[in-house]
Amino acid sequence: MTGIAIRVDGLTKVYGSVRAVDDVTFSAEPGRITGFLGPNGAGKSTTLRMLLGLVRPDAGTARFNGRAYRDLPNATATVGAVVDLAAAHPATTARGHLRTYAALGGHPATRVAEVITTTGIDGFADRRVGGYSTGMKQRLALATALLGEPRVLVLDEPSNGLDPAGIVWLRNFLRDFAAAGRTVLISSHLLTEVQHSVDDVVLINNGRIAWAGPLTEVTAAGGTLEETFLSITQEGALR
Ligand SMILES: Nc1ncnc2c1ncn2[C@@H]1O[C@H](COP(=O)(O)OP(=O)(O)O)[C@@H](O)[C@H]1O
Ligand SMILES: [Mg+2]
Numbered sequence: 001m002t003g004i005a006i007r008v009d010g011l012t013k014v015y016g017s018v019r020a021v022d023d024v025t026f027s028a029e030p031g032r033i034t035g036f037l038g039p040n041g042a043g044k045s046t047t048l049r050m051l052l053g054l055v056r057p058d059a060g061t062a063r064f065n066g067r068a069y070r071d072l073p074n075a076t077a078t079v080g081a082v083v084d085l086a087a088a089h090p091a092t093t094a095r096g097h098l099r100t101y102a103a104l105g106g107h108p109a110t111r112v113a114e115v116i117t118t119t120g121i122d123g124f125a126d127r128r129v130g131g132y133s134t135g136m137k138q139r140l141a142l143a144t145a146l147l148g149e150p151r152v153l154v155l156d157e158p159s160n161g162l163d164p165a166g167i168v169w170l171r172n173f174l175r176d177f178a179a180a181g182r183t184v185l186i187s188s189h190l191l192t193e194v195q196h197s198v199d200d201v202v203l204i205n206n207g208r209i210a211w212a213g214p215l216t217e218v219t220a221a222g223g224t225l226e227e228t229f230l231s232i233t234q235e236g237a238l239r
Contacts, residue, residue, distance in 0.1 A: 012059040021046050030181050033198045034199070037194060038210070042189075048156050048187060080148065093127060159193065
């Protein structure tokens, strides 16, 4: 299985007077979990939306092994993404939602039962989505992203709404996913929580990359991710 690298180069998005994403460059490598981290409003979601072709950049490129998302021959079989939890209709069940998306993506119907098991949603897969908690919706969204057996996962704040057991489960799941040579890019505003979940760190603040490198470089310096982020952003260094 060939690994897929994500390369983001000079991505920029301006909303009125706000430079939401300002000349953002980083990469995410196969076999590793890359944490795209920064406070609320830093520009994480806008960057991921540009990566997935949902928002048009004002400048720059975002590519998977050299190809833009929209140029991937079978996008959902290459990249699994969760950037929005509102996709499932409240009157449908998880199983119904997954059947629809398997058909839309051209994935075998047998994948539906598989992703239900993988994401541990067996217990509520036949209940209406309208009654789901945020954590249940997160798992359904991940199940949907996994239908095409993607080699890349792009997840925007995937642990939002998960209970502690769910967070541990997600961490282990992503660890196994990456260990198979696949690529994981996850965003989070919770620096303390992801300290134990990521291999590489990309820190973003006010739309600009503040720091990027392996987590071991942060921990070798003796500090926590949070302390490193605060010292970098307060100094205004490296920006
Ligand atoms: N569609 C939009 N229209 C106007 N401003 C936006 C839009 N989307 C995001 N922004 C602004 O861009 C900045 C970055 O937002 P976002 O990418 O959602 O940050 P994050 O995901 O890191 O919290 C914020 O100031 C936000 O208000
Ligand atoms: Mg966001």
